[in-house]
Amino acid sequence: MASSPTPVRFSDFELDLRTGELRRGGVLQKLQPQPARILTILVSRVGEVVTRQELAKQVWGSETFVDYEQGLNFAIRQIRTVLEDDANDPKFLETIPKRGYRFIGALDVPVSESPASGESVPLAAMHPYEPTAQKGLRRYGIVLLAAAVIAALVGLGAYRLRRSTESTGADHLKSVAVLPLSNLSNDSDQEFFSDGITDELITELTKVPNLRVISHTSVQRYKGTKLSMREIARELHADAVIEGSVIRSGDRVRITAQLIDARTDQHLWAEKYDRDFRDVLTLQSEVAQQIAAQIGVNLSDSERARLRRTPVVDPAAHEAYLRGRFYLDKLGCRGFNRALEYYRLAATKDPTFTSALVGISDTYYHLGDWGCSPQAEAFAKSRAAALKVIELDPTVASAHLQLANLDFTSEWNWPKAESEYAEAIRLDPNDAGTHSSYAIFLAAMGRRDQAIGEMEKAREIDPVSEVTNMLDTYVLYLAHQYDPAIAQGKKTLELYPNSGATDYWMGQIYEAKGMARDAFTSYIKTNSGTPAQLAGLHAAFEKDGLKGFWLEQFKRNASKPDWPCWQAMFYAHVGDKERAINMLEQSFDHHCDGLQFLKTNPVFDALREDPRYHELISKMKL
Secondary structure, X not given: OOOOOOOEEEOOEEEOOOOOOEEEOOEXXXXXXXXXXXHHHHHHOOOOEEEHHHHHHHHHOOOOOOOHHXXXXXXXXXXXXHHOOOOOOOOOEEEEOOOEEEEOOOOOOOOOOOOOOOOOOOHHHHOOOOOOOOOOOOOOHHHHHHHHHHHHHHHHHHHHHHHHHHHHOOOOOOEEEEOOOEEOOOOHHHHHHHHHHHHHHHHXXXXXXXXXXXXXXXXXXXXXXXXXXXXXXHHHOOOEEEEEEEEEEOOEEEEEEXXXXXXXXXXXXXXXXXXXXXXXXXXXXXHHHHHHHHOOOOOOHHHHHHHHOOOOOOHHHHHHHHHHHHHHOOOOHHHHHHHHHHHHHHHHHOOOOHHHHHHHHHHHHHHHHOOOOOHHHHHXXXXXXXXXXXXXXXXXXXXXXXXXXXXXXXXXXXXXXXXXXXXXXXXXXXXXXXXXXXXXXXHHOOOHHHHHHHHHHHHHHOOOOHHHHHHHHHHHHHOOOHHHHHHHHHHHXXXXXXXXXXXXXXXXXXXXXXXXXXXXXXXXXXXXXXXXXXXXXXXXXXXXXXXXHHHHHHHHHOOOOOHHHHHHHHHHHOOOHHHHHHHHHHHHHHOOOOHHHOOOOHHHHHHOOOHHHHHHHHHOOO
16 A cells, blocks of 8 residues: 555545545545445555455455455445445446456546555544444343434434525435344344344334334335335335344444435445443433434423333343244244243343333234134233233333234223224324224224224335235225225235235125135135145035135034134125024124124125124124
């Protein structure tokens, strides 16, 4: 490398090869140490092809736990963003496919010599203000580390956008999507950790009023995606996108992140965090308040008090909680049981950890709702855990949501359920699951327009997740809006061709419209069984239409332990009104889950003239 610290100039940029500092018009540009080092190497070897392997060796050296492929891609994107360089029509940085990169910009001051092979500029020298990596990082610091990232992201982004607003009148950031952070650790078992940190970054942002944060169930779709930031943002209807990575090696954790204005593809900010967090347990509340101040939100006293509360979490409990969250998202009986193990472990290590208790409540609800455990027992345990959370902290929105779902599903206490839904939304208006659950409740109550309105709110927060799009199809079906329901169902299946729940509800919708062949095609996709069983369903349909199909299904399910709760539906499908009414009366005596939709479920439309049907509606206080 040149011994003189004389900067190298290209276009209106100035790069100091000794320190890695990049300036534009005299203004220091923000580059992380690794991108700065890469740019220094490329500029010092102007006109030469530098292979990806050479860059990896010089920049990452012996840090074998780093996946340099992703790290290098991340760094190159940052360089191009800061230089405002187009990868397809480069002025400065040319990509040599399958080989590496070449700096092609014209230098005003020639470089006398290249850096020696393997030589590296110390990170502290390149950015002397950045703290040296500390050992002994505490795991519970990750939540607060995530909060620090969010503070800088929103704070710096909002500052830039405020300046833009003053000069151009442009709108500030109104919505943001946090993409799944890449797991750059060698250990694939740490996937739960990077996923958990992503979720907690999202959770931190949802606490800021007047900022729409895309739900984790939507952003999870883009894990490992090849789409551009602009394409992702367009699909998610987001103004800005946050992307980054997590590296964990023992108790050492590093998070890198950058904020991109999706409307202009302009890089707003990037930073790396590698710290000891023993002394930052109060940071989370401070960060949330800082975010609110940066985007110009005036907090009420109650909002400010909520943000000031700082949880103190046992590190082992926090790790168990993240693992529980990972398995809960697997959506299946096996995953639910694994999740419950970890949530229980977290609660045992820290009995006041409300997030773990909410996880226990949520998991028991899923175990009962999916038929993985006896429903009455599972729901009772779900309620007990939710009430414990409320006892510890009545402002936990997710606990109120759990109580609302239980009051609706198992207690049939409509006023109490609505009160709990309203409280959950008041405490956390940015949760798509709460809006969609409330929409289902409203649809069951016959409040069609309100139900559709709540689903619209859910879609704004969670635009491309399978669950939200499937539930939108279901709510439209309950509202007897069949054509919009079909359109929504087709949209869902375009996104998720293997969505069995969507296929099932599409079958119900087609059947309600009298489209038997389409209904059967949808239903058969959801049926598992031997080839002989499936052939039997096909033969039954070809012989007697949907009535034959349902009678064949009837035979296959006759041994179900909760059979009285399902017979009413089957008899309604085959047009046996008398038996359908009789089974509905027995279902009431059994307090069957599903009867809460008696008022609006289209499958019972043919029974609505029967006085006994109206008597049931009255007994249920619908």
